Amino acid sequence: MSNNTDTVPESYPMNSGDGTNSYTENSYFQKAATNVVKAKIDDVIAEKLDVKKNSSTSESTFRLADLGCSVGPNTFLTMHSHTMQNIIDVVQHKYQSQGLASHMPEFQVFFNDHASNDFNTLFASLPQRRSYFATRVPGSFHDRLFPESSLHFVHSSYALQWLSKLLEELLNKNSAAWNKGRVHYASAPDEVAQAYTDQFAKDITTFLDCRAKELVVGGLMVLIMPGIPNGIHRSSAPTGMIFDFLGLCLIDMAKEGLISEAQVNTFNLPVYVASPKEMTQLVETNGCFNIERMETTQPRARVDGISGQALTKHLRAGMEGIISKHFGTKIIDELFDRFSKKQQESFNLLESKYNVGTQLFMVLKRI
Template sequence: MTGGNGLKSYTKNSSYQRGVIDAAKSHIQGAIAKKLQPENLETFSVADLGCSVGPNTFFAVQNILESVKLKYKTHEPNSKIPEFQVFFNDHSMNDFNTLFKCLPPNREYYASGVPGSFYSRLFLRGSLHFVHSSYSLHWLSQVPKEVTNRKSLAWNNGRIYHIHAREEVTKAYSMQHAMDMTNFLSARAEEVVPGGLVAIVVPARPNGTPHAQVIFNMMFDLLGSSLMELSKKGLIDEERVDSFNIPAYCTCPQELEAVIQKNGCFSIERMKSLSTVIAPDTRHRPQDVSLSIRAITEELIREQFGAEILDELFHLFTNKVGEAHQDIASGIALNLFLLLKRN
């Protein structure tokens, strides 16, 4: 994500992700009211995994803490409200400085930043009571290795994403996602106390829906076309496009269920689509959609192609989003809310 507070920052261009958090709000309130087992705890620890730089993470955390307090007041009126610890996690290149400067001054919790991949252990054994992760688990831990291997059937040349590619490419993405989710669940199984909850929101597709029909996927495909256009103009090397792939994957309920059942440490308490979120194209101008995709991909692109192509690339991309308006409008935008409970 693009750090800081600038016009192109994630902070200023994450209203769609904020919409998702708002849509999940009542589900999280309900989850805590119905599924959390309040014990006479002195302390209660929450982790937001993939928190980025804010302010969305602060809204999400506030909602969780208020729901927990309400639960205590309602069900355990004689017990003291516990002290709260909140761990804000993202990878170590995240702009934690901006996150820390923007922490709500009147917060009623102890705040802590945890750098590192949530696909491995991040916290002490049995130390978390509630884990939250919104719009983060679609980011893979890495681009599947086969996809950049010229000798592999899954080599993804001329594209930066798996839709409209060979079947092997999509399969490599799907397997990477399954492996990442397995690692995620194994790590959380150690960290979350028995009875603890894990609330996840991810962009997803309905079971059986082809990847190409999903708006989330279309965006990365259009970004790929824009990069190829720059390559044809001679502004970037074609080989660099071949070796670049977006490490993201749009899962479906079936795939998630399979990996959760195989892990065996969590029960699925709820899996529901968040129907209230409107796809970005239907209410936003192409420019806004472009800024929002730029805020989440700029760092990746800069690393591979350099900063100088960014403005032209996203100018092209904005045009393509405008031209693809009809396709996008008939595409699918599903956001999945998932509530897990540690056995």
């Protein structure tokens, strides 16, 4: 089942531990994102999960997977309490309300991320009082992770936007998709954007194929990721503007000789922001899922008083690893100092970008 060594998907671990620049201390945007969709997930379970079918089988365990769980308290204090534990609470309530309390299953939650993820910090945060058995599953969700028809519920929040690999055509000087002087596709030529789109489509196709095998018929999958409304240009997504700022800082540093221009030209952030239309087409092409929900939401509306400095720390916690891998660790403090100044100069413009739905929420049911 595993990938060959030359095709293993790239790993983009978040900053580990619990220090000032760790993901643990700087993941409140993800917390807000989870809070926004909590009620939506509750409704979907209440309406769409067929517990009578589960109770009629000899299966006595209800299995849930959190794919791309990352590190830090969000997985347990929000994605856990408000999502994984919440899912279990709602499922239990549905069993009881349907008169099936005597058929109540035991619950097992699988927390998945790349093997390089900081699982130690993650599991040190595990609540002692919990109503499930916890298991960690290292590996890429672009490959099979579980036996066939073994999962009843899959959850993934802010993980699917990461591409499985960097795009070779972006690095080829002779390619129309050479992304010279930029680190992302948001303000790049259409050929660059298309290269990103093609890779994202391949990744989601693989992801859906794997999950279709692993989910039982009637099983649910909740996916949450950065999104952009249909018909909105890619440059209007706030993530694109943020990455443009980062690229401009790197270019300035190259001009000053702190890094080389070639280093900038060979660096591309492997992050893609999809629209509902794109995801709908990919799901329909797969053919194994019904789309129960598909919408864009605005999690930022729930994040009050987030400063430019906080935004910088948040970006650093998520991106420092991949930037250090390419440029080395010495430039990191300087780069994010510059980023902080640049985004503060345009903070009002950046804030205005959040007027559009910036989060994609979807619920799929295995058919």
